[in-house]
Amino acid sequence: MELRHLRYFVAVVEEQSFTKAAEKLFIAQPPLSRQIQNLEAELGIQLFERGSRPLQTTPAGQFFYQHAVKLLSNAEEVKSMTKRVGMVERTVTMGFVGSLLYGLLPRIVYLFRQQQPQLKIELIEMSTKDQIQALKEGRIDVGFGRLRISDPAIRRVLLREEPLMVAAHSSHPLASQKQGVYLADLVEESLFLYPSHPKPNFSTQVRSLFSEYGLEPRSLREVREIQLALGLVAAGEGICIVPESACSIQFPHLNYIPLLDDAAVSPIFLAIRSMDESEDIRSLFDCIYQVYDLEAIKYDRAVL
Structure with a gap:
C-alpha cells in the first residue's frame, strides 16, 4: 500500500463519486477505479457500498477512511518537519572586519536572511588575514575585508572602493575645508591610526597610502579601535582617516571632510574558497548587488 492509494481513496470518499474524484486528482476514471479495486483486494474487504448513489462507504470503509486521513496528515507533518530539520542544518558562516558594520554589511545580511529563511547565518568578527586561514580550514564560508591578500586557494572579489574621509574636531582648521583636503595637508597633524593589531590591517593601509604619495606624517599614534580613535578626535586630540561609512559614528563636535586624492579609497573585498560555486554564495552576491x-x-x- 502506498500513500497515493490512500489519497485516491480519501478523494473518492470526500467527493462521493469516482468521476468527481478523478477530476480532482487530474487522472482518468478507469485507472482510479482500478486503484481502488486493488486496494480492496489488498485489504481483503469491500470499502464502498456497491450501487449506492451518492457513493457511500461500508463500515469498514469508514473506519479505513478515518485512519487514512490521519496517516496522510502525519505524512505531511513528517515531510514538513524533515524539511525544517534539513534547513536548520544548512549554515553560512561569514567573517567580517568590524568597520564594515558601519556601512552596508548589516543591510546585506538582513536582506540575505529575508530571502533565504531556510539558512542559518552566523557572523564572526575577524581580521582579513584571519579570514583567509578560516576559509581554508572551513571555519567560515565567506569573508568580508579591506585588504588585498592573495592566496591560490581563495577567490577574492572586489565589491567596491569606498572613499576615505578625515575626521576632525569642529574647531580644527581642517573642518572649514568643506570641499575636502589632500593627504599632503595632513602630514603636520597628529594622526590617529586603528586598529593597533593584528597586522596587516587598516592602519597598514593608511600608512601605505601616504607612502604612495611620497609623504611621511609627523605624528602617528595607533589605538585599539575606530570608536576610540574618533572619541579622541572629538576630544580635540588629533585627526583620523576613516572609511566614508564611518560617518554614521557621531560625537559632539566631530566633523568629516572628504579626502580628494585619487587613491584615497578603501577597497571592500568578498573572499570565498576558489572552487565554491554554491547556490547560497550566488544568492549572497545577488543580495549585495541589490543593496548597491x-x-x-x-x-x-x-x-x-
Missing part, C-alpha cells in the same frame, strides 16, 4: 543598486553605488558585477 538601491544605493546607486557603482560596481563591477562578479559572475560565479
